Amino acid sequence: MTPRLVLLLSSVALSYLAGCGNNPDDRYQLRTDMYTQPSFRHNANPRPPAEGTVQTKGEEIPVRDSLSAAALKNPFTFSRASADTARLLFETYCFPCHGLGAKGDGPVAAKFQTPPDLTTSKEIKAPDGYIYYVIRNGVRIMPPQDENTTQRERWLIISHLRSLQKR
Ligand code: HEC
Incomplete structure (x- = not known):
């Protein structure tokens, strides 16, 4: 292997390793934009009311069963x-x-x-x-x-x- 090839392969390997980290504070995280986006949990209301707001239309009557x-x-x-x-x-x-x-x-x-x-x-x-x-x-x-x-x-x-x- 030529030194150039070794350099290329190791930089590819390094970027894979760095990109796989789950910790956003990871110093070697190459891209954190998808991780730190303001996403919401599955089934969560995408726009929760601002704190302290009062609903004006009234609550839907809970109909559980x-x-x-x-x-x-x-x-x-x-x-x-x-x-x-x-x-x-x-x-x-x-x-x-x-x-x-x-x-x-x-x-x-x-x-x-x-x-x-x-x-x-x-x-x-x-x-x-x-x-x-x-x-x-x-x-x-x-x-x-x-x-x-x-x-x-x-x-x-x-x-x-x-x-x-x-x-
Ligand atoms: C896509 C067709 C469809 C639409 C639209 C629909 N229904 Fe029904 N409805 C049914 C069927 C079929 C049943 C019987 C369900 C069963 O027993 O599996 C039923 C049952 C009912 C029952 C009897 C429930 C019971 O336990 O005795 C009521 C009351 C009822 N429907 C009211 C309504 C009202 C009011 C609307 C309009 C807002 C409506 N339905 C729209 C198909 C429909």
Whole structure:
């Protein structure tokens, strides 16, 4: 080996060794930009609220399981005019599977598993909080609708479902 080759090989080996260190304070760390970047842990909120800030929109009601969810009560008051919004929301997010009258005959039902009729006595007896839980978290094969709907919209949808059950 020529001295030049030895120098080249040892400098390559040295840079590998230096680059492999996990310690950012390592004196021989060649590049630390990827290590010291302001990254966040897996599933961490990428933008945590600044310290001392107060949330203005209110906390989302924690809905951990269907049993504790059953006790949830609607925190909103709805005017008569909101019935139209409620119908629109139901017809946007629930109709495709559940159908206009919530009988389980939406256009998607034919290609998916037929959803249950939501106007039966079993569903009438189901507490509002349970239905809130189902909309937010999904149930068995029903996909959650939490990303599509806000808290207020979920309670509006429940109010529309209740009016369908009275027909
Ligand atoms: C992609 C289709 C789909 C959409 C969209 C959908 N559902 Fe469902 N839903 C289902 C299916 C399927 C079931 C039956 C789930 C099972 O038993 O596996 C179901 C079940 C239910 C139940 C009965 C739960 C129980 O335990 O008895 C309720 C209440 C309900 N859905 C409400 C809603 C509401 C309200 C919306 C709109 C916000 C909605 N669903 C949107 C498919 C859907």
